[in-house]
Amino acid sequence: MTTTVTASGLGLRYGGTRALDDVSLRLTPGVTGLLGPNGAGKTTLLRVLATAVPADRGSFTVLGHDPGTSRGRHQVRRSLGYLPQTPGLHPDFSAFEFVDYVAILKELTDRTARHREVRRVLEEVDLGDVRGRRIKKLSGGMRQRVALAAALVGDPGFLVLDEPTVGLDPEQRMRFRELIAGAGEGRTVLLSTHQTEDVAMLCHRVLVMARGRILFAGTPAELTARAAGRVWSSTERAPGAKAGWRTGTGSFRNVGDPPADAELLEPTLEDGYLLTLDDVSAEAAA
Numbered sequence: 001m002t003t004t005v006t007a008s009g010l011g012l013r014y015g016g017t018r019a020l021d022d023v024s025l026r027l028t029p030g031v032t033g034l035l036g037p038n039g040a041g042k043t044t045l046l047r048v049l050a051t052a053v054p055a056d057r058g059s060f061t062v063l064g065h066d067p068g069t070s071r072g073r074h075q076v077r078r079s080l081g082y083l084p085q086t087p088g089l090h091p092d093f094s095a096f097e098f099v100d101y102v103a104i105l106k107e108l109t110d111r112t113a114r115h116r117e118v119r120r121v122l123e124e125v126d127l128g129d130v131r132g133r134r135i136k137k138l139s140g141g142m143r144q145r146v147a148l149a150a151a152l153v154g155d156p157g158f159l160v161l162d163e164p165t166v167g168l169d170p171e172q173r174m175r176f177r178e179l180i181a182g183a184g185e186g187r188t189v190l191l192s193t194h195q196t197e198d199v200a201m202l203c204h205r206v207l208v209m210a211r212g213r214i215l216f217a218g219t220p221a222e223l224t225a226r227a228a229g230r231v232w233s234s235t236e237r238a239p240g241a242k243a244g245w246r247t248g249t250g251s252f253r254n255v256g257d258p259p260a261d262a263e264l265l266e267p268t269l270e271d272g273y274l275l276t277l278d279d280v281s282a283e284a285a286a
């Protein structure tokens with residue numbers, strides 16, 4: 001599959017903190033999930049790729065454009081849609097006015113064509129009927145869809161989404177998942193999230209980050225397979241468990257190093273993710 005975004009050796013320090021430490025990656029069309037604990041460097045990576053902050057080291061390209069030059073940076077910005085963690089919606093604007101304002105910033109200068117594009121993206125996120133309503137009168141899920149519509153203006157080839165489903169109830173999250181899946185058709189999407197379920201359901205590839213480094217890059221099935229043979233059931237909390245809890249059926253579900261005669265269970269992507277983080281912490285401590 002065509003590589004659309006590449007990064008090589010990205011580094012960024014904030015004082016003594018290495019927010020990005022030698023990050024290299026390749027993205028292809030479709031939705032790639034970015035998982036990592038708080039402070040892993042996910043937002044920093046997204047901000048660098050969105051050209052919101054420059055890296056101290058390394059380079060990257062987006063759809064063949066190199067943001068290291070001012071012309072390249074301009075082209076990257078034109079091919080980019082970015083939904084930041086706090087989108088900065090103006091509460092007194094209507095949904096239409098806000099998305100139109102973003103479209104102006106994106107240099108869609110022809111008023112008629114721009115308004116047509118604003119209506120198109122608001123329809124795409126299912127907000128066509130409430131486009132005249134003030135943002136402060138919209139629900140949390142609707143506001144998040146306004147922010148997604150703003151990111152989709154101009155039909156960008158690369159979409160960067162920073163924890164877009166945070167704070168949404170399950171129904172809104174599912175609705176948002178549908179929209180992200182739709183946005184990922186024929187487009188490269190990088191989705192930062194704490195929801196392993198979003199990754200399992202949506203993503204064709206997944207990256208795991210911790211302490212500024214990429215620990216894993218592969219398919220969701222490959223991440224899940226990391227926990228094969230390491231999830232088991234027991235009647236009491238098992239000594240080799242890195243995590244274990246009593247489930248609704250009364251037995252314990254354990255993740256870690258099982259005894260030889262363990263009754264193994266089917267792993268989930270979350271198990272693979274947790275064990276990937278745990279294995280790396282154990283290596284660092286050794």
Ligand SMILES: Nc1ncnc2c1ncn2[C@@H]1O[C@H](COP(=O)(O)OP(=O)(O)OP(=O)(O)O)[C@@H](O)[C@H]1O
Pocket residue numbers: 014017018019036037038039040041042043044045
């Ligand atoms: N502007 C900044 N100034 C100083 N330190 C920063 C700044 N931005 C991020 N950091 C630090 O860099 C590290 C990576 O932060 P980042 O926000 O990228 O992590 P994250 O994986 O997105 O976390 P979360 O899931 O909590 O959003 C953290 O240690 C954070 O405290």
